[in-house]
Amino acid sequence: MKRIRDAQTIIGMLEGGEVAAVLGSEITETLSKLKELSGDRPKSKVKGSVSLKINLEVEAGTATITCDIDSKRPKPQRGSSFYWVLDDGSLSTEHPQQTDMFNGPREARPRAAE
Template sequence: MKKIRDATVVLGMLEDGQFASDLSESIRATLDALNERAGTKGKAKGSIAVKLDLVVSNGMVTIDCTLDAKTPKPERGSTVLFVTDDGSLSTEHPKQMTMFPRDADERRRVGDDD
């Protein structure tokens, strides 16, 4: 009877080797994302979690495995708009006068001439 005592052998057997392949790809993709995020002088943190659910019944074990990789979310910029008295949004402060009034349709026409 062949006994398996090495965890790397067990990981290699999961899902006929597909899980180990997916884990390798997840490590590569996570490192790529972290390297891109950190840049040349920055720092980025991520994690890869491997979970094995074991069920023993009648002398057999069934192993279900999951893989969860986490990388930092990309930073998004912010936009400042103003709320008017009627609850609409505006790019101009509603309580300030416009120094250089222009019609939006006029800007489009000027841009179309180029």
């Protein structure tokens, strides 16, 4: 009688090896996405996870095993845009209480005679 006791063998046999293959792919894809999101920033920390849930059902001396594989990857961070909201609800890139000093030439005042 062949006894299977170690987890690595059990996981490797589930669904004819398909569970182990999908689990490996999920781990690789998650790590790749985390590396992409962390960029080249040396102190950037991005987290994710891969979970394997093994569901066991025993009936009349037999076992049925089903599995769920789940991965959590952070969404890419998006940039933000800054605007001022005007009284009428429209947006402006210019502060509404400041005048534009580059709006065009100003009238020159003649210098007082010395």
